[in-house]
Amino acid sequence: MERNITTLGIVLHSQRWGQANRRLKVLSVDLGIIDVVSYGAQKSHKAVKAEVFCDGHFFLYHNPVKGDYTLKDLKSIAGHEELREDLALNYTGLFFCEILLKVHGAESGREYALLSKALDLLTFAAERRALILIQYIHRLSDVLGIRVSLDRCPCCDRLYDTDEIVYFSSVFGSQCCEQCANLERTLILPPGARRYLTVTMAMEFEEAVGVDLNEAALKRIKAYMLGYAQYFCPSQLATLASGLL
Ligand SMILES: [Zn+2]
Numbered sequence: 373m374e375r376n377i378t379t380l381g382i383v384l385h386s387q388r389w390g391q392a393n394r395r396l397k398v399l400s401v402d403l404g405i406i407d408v409v410s411y412g413a414q415k416s417h418k419a420v421k422a423e424v425f426c427d428g429h430f431f432l433y434h435n436p437v438k439g440d441y442t443l444k445d446l447k448s449i450a451g452h453e454e455l456r457e458d459l460a461l462n463y464t465g466l467f468f469c470e471i472l473l474k475v476h477g478a479e480s481g482r483e484y485a486l487l488s489k490a491l492d493l494l495t496f497a498a499e500r501r502a503l504i505l506i507q508y509i510h511r512l513s514d515v516l517g518i519r520v521s522l523d524r525c526p527c528c529d530r531l532y533d534t535d536e537i538v539y540f541s542s543v544f545g546s547q548c549c550e551q552c553a554n555l556e557r558t559l560i561l562p563p564g565a566r567r568y569l570t571v572t573m574a575m576e577f578e579e580a581v582g583v584d585l586n587e588a589a590l591k592r593i594k595a596y597m598l599g600y601a602q603y604f605c606p607s608q609l610a611t612l613a614s615g616l617l
Pocket residue numbers: 525526527528529530548549550551552
């Protein structure tokens with residue numbers, strides 16, 4: 373295996389490692405989520421700066437014996453530093469990273485593209501934070517291959533009526549009609565929310581984020597999507613439990 377590797381990626385997580393180093397979790401297009409040690413990052417001003425949310429080209433050295441990666445250099449495309457200056461934006465970005473750490477699958481390139489765009493939108497369209505949050509989860513469910521069309525029940529294949537409320541089945545792990553549902557009390561999609569999610573499915577991320585919702589609908593759909601995100605994550609999302617989203 374090549375010892376020097378360059379890959380496009382985003383820092384998802386960073387923690388102290390020993391006296392002066394940091395250990396990063398990087399979502400990389402080519403290698404999936406990898407552990408990268410940044411030596412001297414804790415103290416030296418000359419060390420490579422690679423903070424959480426940083427999106428760029430990572431120059432790595434792979435140690436085939438230890439199996440880990442060392443950060444040699446980083447050519448930043450976007451640092452997204454602005455997100456750290458606002459509590460809600462920071463937590464939203466951390467939430468995006470935390471979900472990927474929990475559900476990361478085979479589609480590293482698509483996960484990277486989604487997170488990269490989401491962090492850019494949070495930085496440049498901060499006032500649309502709730503819509504970015506909704507669309508991120510909506511799009512991630514597609515990347516993970518668990519998104520279903522919201523015009524018919526995937527369990528019994530019946531078309532929904534225009535004003536039908538859609539429920540959820542934990543057996544199928546998807547939205548479904550009332551008869552096929554087994555989670556009647558949670559994850560309920562009213563017709564307006566279902567229409568919004570259907571219409572925005574076909575749009576690009578930034579276009580979908582431009583679609584306005586009234587305050588009540590925004591609140592309801594956001595709560596639904598956060599519940600849905602927690603549903604498809606294998607363990608408790610700490611950023612969600614913070615109540616800051
Ligand atoms: Zn059904």
